Amino acid sequence: MDLVEGFEANRAHLRGVAYRVLGSVSEAEDAVQEAWLRLQRTDTADVDNLRAWLTTVVGRIALNQLRSRRTRREQELPEQLPEPVVRRADDPEPRAELADSVGLALLVVLETLSPDERLAFVLHDMFAMPFDEIAPLVERSPAATRQLASRARRRVQGAEPGPDSPATRREVAEAFLTAARGGDIRRLVEVLDPDALLRVDAGDGIHETRGAEAVAGQAAAYRAEGQVRYPVLVNGAPGSLGVVDGRPVALLAFTVRDGRITEIDILADPTRLAALDPTLYT
Structure with missing residues (x-):
């Protein structure tokens, strides 16, 4: 060779x-x-x-x-x-x-x-x-x-996904997204781990929110008008790419363990989102 x-x-x-x-x-x-x-x-x-x-x-x-x-x-x-x-x-x-x-x-x-x-x-x-x-x-x-x-x-320790199947992880992620679209805080809390962590990177550093109720409140409050969501895989985990007027505005990645979401990472930095492959949402 x-x-x-x-x-x-x-x-x-x-x-x-x-x-x-x-x-x-x-x-x-x-x-x-x-x-x-x-x-x-x-x-x-x-x-x-x-x-x-x-x-x-x-x-x-x-x-x-x-x-x-x-x-x-x-x-x-x-x-x-x-x-x-x-x-x-x-x-x-x-x-x-x-x-x-x-x-x-x-x-x-x-x-x-x-x-x-x-x-x-x-x-x-x-x-x-x-x-x-x-x-x-x-x-x-x-x-x-x-x-x-x-x-x-x-x-x-604890940062790696649990043994949940890909189908279960996707089902839990979809349940969260559906509840978020409807502003259903009760359902959001149900699919979130009590100590769930939300991380948001909008380009000015990472902002964290912890706790199911606090994360659910933020998710229910954020509903961009005209946003279309595309199911994606982010490093092999279930995710969602939000697009408004043909422009990506938020990439979500979910970590699921034992049937509940333990972590959500959101990339909302316009510069980094603009570098995504457009075939993901076209």
Whole structure:
């Protein structure tokens, strides 16, 4: 197998690693492309496991990008939701290698970790990379790297979707949307977890509301005139794209656990919504 074939055979895996570390499709693609350029410049005669070598390279590139981004955001950028992967609810194309197995809610929690914690958790817990191979990337001992992943794991607990089937998750999401359209607060509260969390990113930072009644009140109060809703999948989870006069105005992603909605993420930033694929709503 030549370098091109070897790289292409691992491209989907590398995108998955980079996306989970960076929470951005475009930055993940940049990291994978940079890994390809480095591979071309490297004598691979002594590389026994190309997949492991490439994973390490992408991990290092992504970590550097994450550290740089964290510094910029602390200085000048507002907090924002990770870049979602959105596709039509009836899209048969499999894309699980990139995002369908990592929900937006989990990515939001990953954003709260330090860059080193995030890399250690992603590489070990999501891709089963040994700590002694991750340790050089974060410049720590294997034992200290294990502690990084352990701290991250405690933060991540509860952010992942429950065992509900896709059909159940979609049914619960549709029940919420129907109740919201009718302003039915009682029904909204019924489908929401008592400690439900609503996050809204309108471009000026993330605004949070917690508690079923508070979230239901906001949902019942917001009914844009002339809005058409399209069912979509957001990182594999049920979602809805609201469109007014042919322009997307709100992307909703639902996290469902045990038959109730535990988290709702709403992207309402006009600039980011304008970048969505128009075939999602045309």
